[in-house]
Amino acid sequence: MGAVVPEVVDAVDVDDVVARVDVGSVVGRVDVDGLVRRVEINDLLDRVDIDGLLDRVDLEAVLARVDLDALLARVDVDALLARVDLDALLDRVDLDALTDRLDLEGLVTRVRIGGIVARGTGEVATGTLDLFRRQIVGIDAVIIRVVNRLLGRDPDTVPEGPAGLVTPVEPT
Amino acid sequence: MSPGRRAGSQRGRITGHYAGPLSRLLAFIVDVVVAVGLFGILSAMAAYVVSVFSHSTFDGLPRGGLGWILLLGGLLFLYFWGALTLAGRTAGKALIGLRVVSRDGQPLTPRQAFVRTLVLPVSIVTIVGLIGVVVGRERRALHDVAAGSVVVFDWGDRPAELPAPLTRWLADRPEAPLRLPDTPAGAADARPD
Numbered sequence: 375m376g377a378v379v380p381e382v383v384d385a386v387d388v389d390d391v392v393a394r395v396d397v398g399s400v401v402g403r404v405d406v407d408g409l410v411r412r413v414e415i416n417d418l419l420d421r422v423d424i425d426g427l428l429d430r431v432d433l434e435a436v437l438a439r440v441d442l443d444a445l446l447a448r449v450d451v452d453a454l455l456a457r458v459d460l461d462a463l464l465d466r467v468d469l470d471a472l473t474d475r476l477d478l479e480g481l482v483t484r485v486r487i488g489g490i491v492a493r494g495t496g497e498v499a500t501g502t503l504d505l506f507r508r509q510i511v512g513i514d515a516v517i518i519r520v521v522n523r524l525l526g527r528d529p530d531t532v533p534e535g536p537a538g539l540v541t542p543v544e545p546t
Numbered sequence: 547m548s549p550g551r552r553a554g555s556q557r558g559r560i561t562g563h564y565a566g567p568l569s570r571l572l573a574f575i576v577d578v579v580v581a582v583g584l585f586g587i588l589s590a591m592a593a594y595v596v597s598v599f600s601h602s603t604f605d606g607l608p609r610g611g612l613g614w615i616l617l618l619g620g621l622l623f624l625y626f627w628g629a630l631t632l633a634g635r636t637a638g639k640a641l642i643g644l645r646v647v648s649r650d651g652q653p654l655t656p657r658q659a660f661v662r663t664l665v666l667p668v669s670i671v672t673i674v675g676l677i678g679v680v681v682g683r684e685r686r687a688l689h690d691v692a693a694g695s696v697v698v699f700d701w702g703d704r705p706a707e708l709p710a711p712l713t714r715w716l717a718d719r720p721e722a723p724l725r726l727p728d729t730p731a732g733a734a735d736a737r738p739d
Contacts, residue, residue, distance in 0.1 A: 500704075503641075504701065504704065504707075507642060507643045507701065507706070508557070508707055508708065508709045509709065510568055510569050510572060510642060511560060511566070511569065511643075511699065511706065511707070511708055511709075512708055512709045512712045513566075513568050514565070514566025514567065514568050514569050515560075515566065515708055515712060515716065516712075517566055517567060517568065517680070518566050518685075519716075521680060521681055525681065527683075532683055533564070533683060533684060534560075534562075534563045534564070535562040535563040535564050535651070535696075535698050536562065536647060536648075536649060536650055536651035536696055536698065537650060537651060538650050538651025538652060539561075539562030539647070539651040539698060540562045540563060540651075
């Protein structure tokens, strides 16, 4: 029997046999889900050389196909930031080292502290001057009002200023 | 001085309105101080230069002498005329927030500035020439009448304003209510008076 089998096998035209098989119906009879359930995925993955697999992937080409704008549009940045523990993050930052790397002199030069101080001082001086002017103008207004009343003038007939500088106000 | 009419607590804007007597008096005092101070500095510099070149001590012209008066008068004239011609205002007027313009509001011409400066001493000496600043409808002094000029409030790039409390008080006067311009309420209230 053992000697006959090889001869029989040799006599069979495997290609002809395969050509006669309806592969579609054979596959249709296979319980793929059951087959998959019998596969130990973890063992399978353990046998996969991930590094080798990744070496064969052209990441640049993959990334080139990614629409980053669309991807980022789908990201809820607020929710993402809400999950960040800033205290823990800052604890990990060496602020001293970071400060040492800062060009503070250059920063001060660029900020022009002198300009800011000068502008602030100028605003204070301007405000003080206007305050002083308002008091004088107020006294003038009272003087003129008193004079107009003493002279019996109708205030509506007294011009406020040159026609080119003051728009006449319609009486209400 | 009865600008604008509107309720509320904003400040009445008076840019371009005829200036009152106190403003003009203070501006004139500042101008005299500045001009005389300038004269003192210039005369001291001149005395120093003369003493250096003449190798002798020169104390300047005798104070109160004719030459001293002419020089001081000349400097005052140049100070007022030059400032009014170039800027429409002297240092004192700029500090108080005044500007000299023609009666129609146009800038002062050099000729008007010249006449105004020339007649100014007459107004001051006679005193009578200044009465118009108080009682005149356009508050013009004699030198203003001669030059065809008026003095108005002008704080440069900022609006000339009345104090907010006075604005409110004047606006509430039934006999002659203050007319307030269209200014955004609140903006004016933020600053103290």
